[in-house]
Amino acid sequence: MTLLGFLDYAGVAVFAATGALSASRKELDVIGFLFLAAVTGIGGGTLRDLVLGSVPVFWVRDPGYVLVCAFVGVLVFFTAHLFESRYRLLIWLDAIGLSAYCVMGAAKGLAATGSPTVAIVTGTLTATFGGILRDIIAGEPSVLLRPEVYVTAALAGACVFTAATVFGLPLLVASAFGAATAFAIRGGALRFGWSFPRYNSRPGRSPEDVL
Amino acid sequence: MTLLGFLDYAGVAVFAATGALSASRKELDVIGFLFLAAVTGIGGGTLRDLVLGSVPVFWVRDPGYVLVCAFVGVLVFFTAHLFESRYRLLIWLDAIGLSAYCVMGAAKGLAATGSPTVAIVTGTLTATFGGILRDIIAGEPSVLLRPEVYVTAALAGACVFTAATVFGLPLLVASAFGAATAFAIRGGALRFGWSFPRYNSRPGRSPEDVL
Amino acid sequence: MTLLGFLDYAGVAVFAATGALSASRKELDVIGFLFLAAVTGIGGGTLRDLVLGSVPVFWVRDPGYVLVCAFVGVLVFFTAHLFESRYRLLIWLDAIGLSAYCVMGAAKGLAATGSPTVAIVTGTLTATFGGILRDIIAGEPSVLLRPEVYVTAALAGACVFTAATVFGLPLLVASAFGAATAFAIRGGALRFGWSFPRYNSRPGRSPEDVL
Numbered sequence: 031m032t033l034l035g036f037l038d039y040a041g042v043a044v045f046a047a048t049g050a051l052s053a054s055r056k057e058l059d060v061i062g063f064l065f066l067a068a069v070t071g072i073g074g075g076t077l078r079d080l081v082l083g084s085v086p087v088f089w090v091r092d093p094g095y096v097l098v099c100a101f102v103g104v105l106v107f108f109t110a111h112l113f114e115s116r117y118r119l120l121i122w123l124d125a126i127g128l129s130a131y132c133v134m135g136a137a138k139g140l141a142a143t144g145s146p147t148v149a150i151v152t153g154t155l156t157a158t159f160g161g162i163l164r165d166i167i168a169g170e171p172s173v174l175l176r177p178e179v180y181v182t183a184a185l186a187g188a189c190v191f192t193a194a195t196v197f198g199l200p201l202l203v204a205s206a207f208g209a210a211t212a213f214a215i216r217g218g219a220l221r222f223g224w225s226f227p228r229y230n231s232r233p234g235r236s237p238e239d240v241l
Numbered sequence: 242m243t244l245l246g247f248l249d250y251a252g253v254a255v256f257a258a259t260g261a262l263s264a265s266r267k268e269l270d271v272i273g274f275l276f277l278a279a280v281t282g283i284g285g286g287t288l289r290d291l292v293l294g295s296v297p298v299f300w301v302r303d304p305g306y307v308l309v310c311a312f313v314g315v316l317v318f319f320t321a322h323l324f325e326s327r328y329r330l331l332i333w334l335d336a337i338g339l340s341a342y343c344v345m346g347a348a349k350g351l352a353a354t355g356s357p358t359v360a361i362v363t364g365t366l367t368a369t370f371g372g373i374l375r376d377i378i379a380g381e382p383s384v385l386l387r388p389e390v391y392v393t394a395a396l397a398g399a400c401v402f403t404a405a406t407v408f409g410l411p412l413l414v415a416s417a418f419g420a421a422t423a424f425a426i427r428g429g430a431l432r433f434g435w436s437f438p439r440y441n442s443r444p445g446r447s448p449e450d451v452l
Numbered sequence: 453m454t455l456l457g458f459l460d461y462a463g464v465a466v467f468a469a470t471g472a473l474s475a476s477r478k479e480l481d482v483i484g485f486l487f488l489a490a491v492t493g494i495g496g497g498t499l500r501d502l503v504l505g506s507v508p509v510f511w512v513r514d515p516g517y518v519l520v521c522a523f524v525g526v527l528v529f530f531t532a533h534l535f536e537s538r539y540r541l542l543i544w545l546d547a548i549g550l551s552a553y554c555v556m557g558a559a560k561g562l563a564a565t566g567s568p569t570v571a572i573v574t575g576t577l578t579a580t581f582g583g584i585l586r587d588i589i590a591g592e593p594s595v596l597l598r599p600e601v602y603v604t605a606a607l608a609g610a611c612v613f614t615a616a617t618v619f620g621l622p623l624l625v626a627s628a629f630g631a632a633t634a635f636a637i638r639g640g641a642l643r644f645g646w647s648f649p650r651y652n653s654r655p656g657r658s659p660e661d662v663l
Binding site: 053054056057058059060061063064065080085087089090093096097107110166167168 | 291292293294296350353354356358359362363365369373377382383385386390392393396436437438439440
């Protein structure tokens with residue numbers, strides 16, 4: 031298996047685990063675990079393949095990805111109670127998945143179009159969309175709206191990978207740089223509460239007050 | 242019209258009715274009924290066609306599906322008050338749509354790829370995605386998070402149809418078996434409160450408590 | 453640049469601004485502004501291209517659209533505090549984007565398929581989907597559920613444009629008629645509280661009461 035192939039499977043598996051952990055927080059049954067694991071695991075890559083016109087999408091070409099999600103969903107169903115804090119586990123696995131997927135998404139975008147801008151967008155989109163879908167379907171507040179940097183980590187990882195590749199670094203090195211950048215930023219934000227200045231001039235009013 | 246063609250129109254029409262009933266619960270205007278009917282009716286099949294690379298999607302090739310949704314939306318706008326419980330009607334029509342669509346989705350997935358795994362996934366996805374979209378857009382709690390089995394019924398119907406087809410049963414028989422399985426499971430869950438053991442080791446804590 | 457090209461960029465830019473304003477209401481950081489600007493700006497057109505099978509989608513073929521969104525996101529981050537009511541600005545820009553995009557979506561649907569029904573659907577979908585995505589991701593109540601007509605304006609604009617084109621009017625005239633119709637209806641609804649009779653026979657009961 032190539033490095034990118036490994037990153038792809040790893041990204042799918044850890045995102046699937048976050049979906050299953052989200053199912054555990056909602057106390058779903060085992061099929062609910064499978065479903066949220068699959069949606070989260072393959073959601074980002076599905077959107078990436080669709081916008082690039084790379085159809086049928088990756089898990090239709092290689093159903094092994096779906097089986098990985100199913101396996102992870104069942105595994106988490108039987109082991110989630112072993113972890114002290116399922117939410118902390120979820121959020122750290124999500125950070126790993128984000129790091130793997132921002133590189134994968136940028137690599138596929140660059141290979142398909144040759145455009146660094148597109149590569150950065152598909153990297154960011156692939157890395158964040160699975161988690162967004164998971165939170166929407168599970169009815170959780172979106173990870174995007176939390177104070178720590180999230181999209182920024184994916185964006186930075188995609189930028190570093192793309193720049194390194196454009197400047198001619200080998201794929202292995204560029205991938206490692208990109209994933210390490212994303213993980214360092216997201217991990218630092220989780221560990222030390224890093225955040226950017228947030229927009230905070232005046233609170234928004236509710237729609238009812240305004241119109 | 243072939244059997245699969247009929248199942249397809251039937252699935253679109255009853256899902257469209259559930260979308261319109263959801264609009265009635267939100268007290269939207271008649272165009273809101275049309276819109277939610279269309280999104281719910283064609284949402285699952287649209288995702289199925291996109292991931293399989295079968296584009297333009299089915300309702301672009303045959304706009305009759307959209308007209309069916311529009312007709313159903315207007316019909317429900319003028320008749321929904323006749324039903325004692327619009328939510329009960331919604332949830333039972335949703336069960337019928339789920340049964341028709343898990344077979345349709347699996348049949349299209351199998352025809353496009355020959356892979357039973359893909360067929361089961363596209364069957365489950367097609368059957369559940371329209372309802373998920375409906376609940377997200379209408380701001381209702383997702384049917385996925387309710388205690389009765391839901392995804393399980395779609396998954397079981399898709400598995401039975403796929404297995405029957407792989408073992409060489411005629412399409413008509415395999416379709417009937419698949420749809421009956423899904424409807425029996427979902428109907429039994431609604432009627433008798435069937436549910437799987439749910440994950441219930443410790444309640445999840447809110448994000449604010451943990452990080 | 454052609455008229456349709458201009459309408460397309462204008463639609464993307466004003467929808468991007470509404471996404472960034474939504475980010476300001478959630479007090480996100482500058483990358484959150486970029487992200488919501490991009491999702492809102494290109495979301496509707498992405499769905500349009502996907503269902504029509506026009507892949508890779510428009511912003512993969514021309515990444516300039518993404519750069520416009522990024523520029524608008526940063527601009528709004530630094531200027532949103534200058535506006536008395538960010539929500540009123542958001543909702544009026546959304547009306548402009550809706551008017552531009554219902555014509556664009558209908559024009560692309562008609563060009564791709566020749567079917568007026570498909571053109572009306574892609575016009576309506578393109579005009580409304582970006583705003584739906586924005587509200588879902590930002591966790592705001594959907595603009596669809598507000599009392600003023602919204603989908604209706606997009607639908608009317610798409611119908612007028614399509615009818616004018618089918619009857620042989622020049623593209624420029626048909627586009628102007630379509631966009632003006634949509635803006636007049638949506639603007640009138642916002643200014644004068646126009647609304648259609650809403651479904652209002654009996655209040656819906658909660659799922660818990662019924663099953």
